[in-house]
Amino acid sequence: MRVNHAGEIAAQALYHGQALVAADPAVRAFLLSAAREEGDHLVWCAERLRDLGAKPSVFGPLWYGGSVLIGAMAGLAGDAISLGFIAETERQVEGHIESHLQNLPAADDASRAVLLQMKSDEAAHRQHALDRGGETLPGPVQTLMRGTAKIMTTSAYWL
Numbered sequence: 001m002r003v004n005h006a007g008e009i010a011a012q013a014l015y016h017g018q019a020l021v022a023a024d025p026a027v028r029a030f031l032l033s034a035a036r037e038e039g040d041h042l043v044w045c046a047e048r049l050r051d052l053g054a055k056p057s058v059f060g061p062l063w064y065g066g067s068v069l070i071g072a073m074a075g076l077a078g079d080a081i082s083l084g085f086i087a088e089t090e091r092q093v094e095g096h097i098e099s100h101l102q103n104l105p106a107a108d109d110a111s112r113a114v115l116l117q118m119k120s121d122e123a124a125h126r127q128h129a130l131d132r133g134g135e136t137l138p139g140p141v142q143t144l145m146r147g148t149a150k151i152m153t154t155s156a157y158w159l
């Protein structure tokens with residue numbers, strides 16, 4: 001759950017960074033709305049961490065600051081690329097959540113409920129970004145995103 005918590009810090013920050021530089025007010029409003037939903041996910045993950053007797057990653061401030069910068073860079077590429085960045089991020093997050101669901105202990109219904117709702121919300125964010133004109137990102141960018149996420153998830157798992 002610590003990895004999911006770290007991911008929600010990053011997701012919220014990505015949206016904040018993108019909203020800072022969005023050209024279209026409608027895109028900015030979508031980004032801020034999605035960031036609020038990611039904030040809900042963050043609270044749910046924090047509650048599950050407490051319930052499980054675990055602590056969040058010590059790198060939370062780094063995840064937030066770095067993700068705001070990454071989000072702003074994606075946003076500066078233009079709203080269509082920024083929306084494509086969201087779609088790809090959420091696609092990768094859905095896969096990550098699915099792998100967590102597969103590895104959860106069968107009796108952990110509370111974590112399963114949180115992850116299933118998060119997965120549904122992430123799919124909706126992805127679809128909304130595509131519906132608003134998000135462009136498919138080039139393969140190398142997708143690979144770079146996966147690599148960055150792997151560094152974050154591995155670090156958050158341990159620290």
